[in-house]
Amino acid sequence: MKKKLLGAILSAAMVMSLLAGCGSTAAETAAPAAEAVEEAADTAADAAADTAATVEEAAEKVEEAAADTGAAAGGNIKVGFAQVGHESDWRTASTKSCQDVFSAENGYDLSFVDCDNDEAAQKEAVRSFIEQGVDYIIIDPIIATGWDTVLTECEDAGIPVIVIDRTIDDSDKYVSWVGSDFLTEGKAAGEWLKAYAEKQGIKEINALIIQGTIGSSAQIGRTDGFNEIAKREGWTVLDQQTGDFTEAGGQEVMESFCKSYAGKFNVVVCENDNEAFGAMTAMDNAGVKYGPGNDVILISYDACTAGLEDVKAGKITADFECNPLAAPTVEGVIKTLEAGKTPENQILVPDNWYALKDQIVDFAVEGNAQKMIEVTDDVIAAQY
Numbered sequence: 001m002k003k004k005l006l007g008a009i010l011s012a013a014m015v016m017s018l019l020a021g022c023g024s025t026a027a028e029t030a031a032p033a034a035e036a037v038e039e040a041a042d043t044a045a046d047a048a049a050d051t052a053a054t055v056e057e058a059a060e061k062v063e064e065a066a067a068d069t070g071a072a073a074g075g076n077i078k079v080g081f082a083q084v085g086h087e088s089d090w091r092t093a094s095t096k097s098c099q100d101v102f103s104a105e106n107g108y109d110l111s112f113v114d115c116d117n118d119e120a121a122q123k124e125a126v127r128s129f130i131e132q133g134v135d136y137i138i139i140d141p142i143i144a145t146g147w148d149t150v151l152t153e154c155e156d157a158g159i160p161v162i163v164i165d166r167t168i169d170d171s172d173k174y175v176s177w178v179g180s181d182f183l184t185e186g187k188a189a190g191e192w193l194k195a196y197a198e199k200q201g202i203k204e205i206n207a208l209i210i211q212g213t214i215g216s217s218a219q220i221g222r223t224d225g226f227n228e229i230a231k232r233e234g235w236t237v238l239d240q241q242t243g244d245f246t247e248a249g250g251q252e253v254m255e256s257f258c259k260s261y262a263g264k265f266n267v268v269v270c271e272n273d274n275e276a277f278g279a280m281t282a283m284d285n286a287g288v289k290y291g292p293g294n295d296v297i298l299i300s301y302d303a304c305t306a307g308l309e310d311v312k313a314g315k316i317t318a319d320f321e322c323n324p325l326a327a328p329t330v331e332g333v334i335k336t337l338e339a340g341k342t343p344e345n346q347i348l349v350p351d352n353w354y355a356l357k358d359q360i361v362d363f364a365v366e367g368n369a370q371k372m373i374e375v376t377d378d379v380i381a382a383q384y
Ligand code: GZL
Pocket: 087, 088, 089, 090, 091, 165, 166, 180, 218, 245, 271, 272, 273, 301, 302, 322
């Protein structure tokens, strides 16, 4: 561009000097020379316009770059979070934890999308974060597969991805996963049931399982973990169906179970507390007695506040926690990255197991002795 402008100015100067030095021939040469000056002036004007456009373009690029380095230059860190949905008390606590941590006063601009348990919407949310040019993307994957394409797009855009809670099982294009060990949760429920049944003199186990969202790593781990113990101990799992981690889903499945397996089951395993709330409604309506000292042992997962209240009320026999408060650990990953360091790839958050005093028994998972926490009013008050 500069060359064009320079060329035009030089040719105008040459024509002017010709005019000045021509003397007697000026009259013959004036017209074409004036034409040449005009042409050169037009060229110069075009060149100047081109240069102005280039300057404007360059200015825009500088502005964009300045925005992009907002994080580096001390501006708020832009975080996109594609959350599963709003299906359970657990999810509410998880969302609150993330919104509390990634707040403006803490130096973050959070783009939060509740994906309402819709896998396509969740992929769309991640792509919208790429469009926005966020600094980091956090995903709680509704199901564990179908992720490599969109994670490749994040990688191509140079945006680090952190997975929270549930796992992604068909791609490793993320920096870190922060969450619970769902398989251990399932095994812990199974090993506790074995020890508790022995203490209670229960010889036969006929179980029904209300599963979480099929294909989510939480459902896969809890189902596989419990079934591994059931198979080893020769228990009968009469049926297992998904309640999609919701109260309505739990009630619907339990209503069907109460009809199909009336009088045949003595254990119900709900893969989260909200399903257990629904299952209790269905069993109440069907006249099925559950909880310590009754016909049916009710096992649940999550151990949210309302779940522990049902343990204390003698409804849920044992509750296996899944910790929803992983956001502070995810922030630690981001701070590590901001410091130019490499965070751990798999980061486990601790879970606890809960029951009333009389339902606490000694048991181990993979040879590791497990500690159970007695549910008291103080424990409930401190829960999430
Ligand atoms: C588990 C989490 C599950 C909870 C449910 O980590 O993903 O999803 O157990 C929630 O309550 O719906």
